Amino acid sequence: MSKLSSLPALPMPGNALTEYSVDAWQRWVLFLDVMRRRGEQYEEHAARSAPHVLDYEAELILDGRTLKEPVNYALVRIIPPADCTIDPLKRPFIVVDPRAGHGPGIGGFKADSEIGVAMKAGHTCYFVGFLPEPVPGQTIEKVLYAEAQFLETVISRHPEADGKPCVIGNCQAGWAVMMLAALRPELFGPIIIAGSPLAYWAGVHGQNPMRYSGGLLGGSWLTALVSDLGAGKFDGAWLVQNFENQNPANTLWTKQYNLYAKVDTEAERYLGFERWWGGHVTLTADEMQFIVDDLFVGNKLAAGEIRTSDGMAIDLRTIRSPIVVFCSKGDNITPPQQALDWILDIYDSVDEIRALGQTIVYVVHESVGHLGIFVSAGVARKEHDEFASNIDLIDVLPPGLYEAVLEPKADALDHPELVTGEWIMRCEARTLDDIRALGGNDLDDEKRFAAAAQLSEVNLALYRAFAQPWVRAAVTPSSAETMRRLHPLRLGYEIFGPSNPFLDWVPQAAERVRADRRPTWTDNPFSALQEQVSGQIVEGLESWRKMTERLAEQTFGAIYGSSALQAALGVDPKSNLPPRKAPKSKLINALVEARTAALKERISVGGLLEALVRSLLFVGMARGGADERGFQAIRVLRRGHRDARQLNLSEFKALVRDQYYILLVDEAAALAAIPAMLPNELEQRQAALQSLRGVLEASGALTEAAAERFAYVTELFSLDKGRVGVKPTPMAVRPAARNRGAVRSRL
Incomplete structure (x- = not known):
């Protein structure tokens, strides 16, 4: 009996309904007050000469x-x-x-x-x-x-x-x-x-599905029409409307419902975002x-x-x-x-x-x-x-x-x-x-979009020839401004603004609600029912979105996948070549070949800094990437090396790229030249090698191919005989170099 008496008393359904009803009414009043503030904020933002939402001076x-x-x-x-x-x-x-x-x-x-x-x-x-x-x-x-x-x-x-x-x-x-x-x-x-x-x-x-919009609307003639109706200006609110159409569940329900359900904590975040979202501009x-x-x-x-x-x-x-x-x-x-x-x-x-x-x-x-x-x-x-x-x-x-x-x-x-x-x-x-691997278009998809682009040009030309002169003659600056003011998105802000006399009661009512706020308890069954209803609305709108998107994709494919339409629009339906591909230039190939020849002449040019960078790149290639810890270690190495300190970042970047390309041009010759680039003193070479090891191991111990390559570089740094032509024991395997034949032939 004592255990039963210690349990909390469950509220009666009547009490739950009463508490929920009071809370729901208060949230509605506060919701209207936030919407009213949103309308005021919209008009204040639009009245500024240079409106923005930067959080900084x-x-x-x-x-x-x-x-x-x-x-x-x-x-x-x-x-x-x-x-x-x-x-x-x-x-x-x-x-x-x-x-x-x-x-x-x-x-x-x-x-x-x-x-x-x-x-x-x-x-x-x-x-x-x-x-x-x-x-x-x-x-x-x-x-x-x-x-x-x-x-x-x-x-x-x-x-x-x-x-x-x-x-x-x-x-x-x-x-x-x-x-x-x-x-x-x-x-x-x-x-x-x-x-x-x-x-x-x-x-x-x-x-x-958004990529199908242009084709389904017949191309860009509609853009020209909207601009003409705007007296030479395109209203950016239409672009914002396109974004909102992509997610009808959020646009028509979730965004506003989330404010209503969490109005005690959500108001400022909502208003901050709406200040940007409602700041429409023109082009x-x-x-x-x-x-x-x-x-x-x-x-x-x-x-x-x-x-x-x-x-x-x-x-x-x-x-x-x-x-x-x-x-x-x-x-x-x-x-x-x-x-x-x-x-x-x-x-x-x-x-x-x-x-x-x-x-x-x-x-x-x-x-x-x-x-x-x-x-x-x-x-x-x-x-x-x-x-x-x-x-x-x-x-x-x-x-x-x-x-x-x-x-x-x-x-x-x-x-x-x-x-x-x-x-x-x-x-x-x-x-x-x-x-x-992320997915993308196949050749048939590309032909469909190419046909849509061609039809867009035809329709735009027809509009400009037959309709545009009449539209421009009928539009005045004042009628264009009226159309912008009547855009549904702008009306959505202005209808809750200070010009609406039916909302005059809201500020005082909101103040009274805040003074006597009575939110319902967490486990109220009517609050749970509210969430279930909201979820069903969202689910219904999501189903509608998926259905319309599927229909749009199928319609686009059926229309622009037609071989007859493609042929009529100048897109060869039997071609195995993509309709859009960046052209190649023989001039670029000639420039690459000239740079390759210049780099070959510089394989043996340089001192300790060039040798270190070349060795670093040679070993790093086996890892197939770079780690920020290794770069921080390079900063330390750069600060400690006299020649590197004299280079700014752009010059150091150029040095790294030159050494990288030299390795790609002729890896064997580039490595064989390293001993001749090193100082004569063995102690200096070994100190440099230790610095190189510190950079390479900053992001983890060297393993497998990278460890083998570093051992090869170690042998290069240990040679104390003269110079070019003296080679260490050849490497048995160089895994990271196997796939670079195509690069060597060009750079």
């Missing part, structure tokens, strides 16, 4: 409206918080925000952000943002040239920096950064493109038409088919800076295939990447969504923090294709003191087959 450096070819972009310097110590010798970071319907600032939305982690790592930070309204006559090309002037300005402000600026391009800004880097490669340090589409047709069946008709015609529908960037107004082709192979591609399997806006398959379009093998001197590092997150790539605190503290902390490691990597693998620092058994953050970044060598 900034200093205007260059206003794009003052340039010879004016644009609505601007360069600002982020003023570091008091707890950040900036090293003026470190390369600056420039974060370029996407202009995809929203306003600027997402790259510095909070402390745990791309800007935040870069400043924490000691880098000066700059930000490239934009105003809500474009300058009349503005084009994407003019924006690119403005951004080039921004980079020139930053470089001139940091003449002592150890490297050119690291540029981060988020989402839509990524392709713009890549285009500029192809046109002006000398301005860039490492490039980080986060959630950025570059291969616009790519994807996986049943997973990436000129020319800008938007270029984006749709040449990129999303035309897919011309990777194929090298985009030309500037003076006829210069934009070839991504001319980029000389390391490229870091950050994407996620959970991103339904820019899936990994759209972020990475441009590499497959441009290169036939990793050997070709190496021959052209390019370094590409990619990271594939398992689950984070598109916006999480930029705004997730967890991503900022992990991936972006590692990029910022190890940007110099990425900059000196030998040319090739790598995947950055992040492991917890706690798992480091060897030299954890060399790890700068909470994660260890290791760059592991990969091949094009590793990218293909």
Whole structure:
């Protein structure tokens, strides 16, 4: 009896319903109050001359409206918080925000952000943002040239920096950064493109339906129509609407329900995000038409088919800076295939990447969504923090294709003191087959998209010839502004704003609720029922999404897979060649051959520093990657070596690459030349060898092929006889060198 009396009394169903009803009503009042505040915030944000959501103070450096070819972009310097110590010798970071319907600032939305982690790592930070309204006559090309002037300005402000600026391009800004880097490669340090589409047709069946939208709508004529209805401006709210259509469960229910269910704790986070999400901007008709015609529908960037107004082709192979591609399997806006398959379009093998001197590092997150790539605190503290902390490691990597693998620092058994953050970044060598393994299009898919691109051009020409003059004649600036104001997304904010007299009672009611808040108890059965109903709504909307996506994919395949339609549109249905492929250039091959000949003449040139770097690369090739601990050990070695101290990072990077290529050109001759490059004193050679061992073992003990290679190098360093021609005992096996014949023939 005593045990029974000690149990808590269960509330009667009537009491549970009463408590739930009071709580539900109070949450509804508070929910309406948050929506009212959202409406006020929207109108206040829109009224600003330069609205943004940066969490930092900034200093205007260059206003794009003052340039010879004016644009609505601007360069600002982020003023570091008091707890950040900036090293003026470190390369600056420039974060370029996407202009995809929203306003600027997402790259510095909070402390745990791309800007935040870069400043924490000691880098000066700059930000490239934009105003809500474009300058009349503005084009994407003019924006690119403005951004080039921004980079020139930053470089001139940091003449002592150890490297050119690291540029981060988020989402839509990524392709713009890549285009500029192809046109002006000398301005860039490492490039980080986060959630950025570059291969616009790519994807996986049943997973990436957004890529079918252009074809199902008949191409880009609709873009031209919307721009004409906007009197020469394209309303970015339509782009935001496209994003929302990808996840109807979240758009129509989950986002608002989550606020209602957790209104006591969720309000500020919700309002902070909505300040950015509702900050709609406009683009000129020319800008938007270029984006749709040449990129999303035309897919011309990777194929090298985009030309500037003076006829210069934009070839991504001319980029000389390391490229870091950050994407996620959970991103339904820019899936990994759209972020990475441009590499497959441009290169036939990793050997070709190496021959052209390019370094590409990619990271594939398992689950984070598109916006999480930029705004997730967890991503900022992990991936972006590692990029910022190890940007110099990425900059000196030998040319090739790598995947950055992040492991917890706690798992480091060897030299954890060399790890700068909470994660260890290791760059592991990969091949094009590793990218293909993520899935992608086959030849038939490519033909379908090529047919859709051709039909888009036909429909656009028909619209321009027969309908556009009538539409433009009927539209006035005032009617265009009215249409923008009546956009459903804008109405969703304004209907809860201060202009709605039916919500005048909400602020006072919300104050009374907060003074007497009575949330229901955790195990209330009606709260559980509420969650079940919400789950069923989400499940229903998800089923609807999957059905419509499946129908869209099947419809696209049926229409554009027709052999008759493909033939009518100029796409050969029987061809075994892909309709889009970057052309090869004999000039590039000639330049590679000339560089190969020049490097052969320098095989025996150099001293102890060149010998150390050459030996380090030779042994490291057997490991197939690089570890940040090894790079930190190289920093120590560099500081301790007199000749290395005299080199800045760019010069040291050039030295590393030259020695890497010399090994690829003629490995046997390159190794045989090492003894002649060493000092005469045996003690100096052995001290250098110990330093080399320290670097190599910083990320773990040498094993198998790497250990064998180091033993071979040890024998080279131990030779005390004269010089060229004196060789150690030949190695029995050199596993890492077997697959490089194709490279040796070219570089």
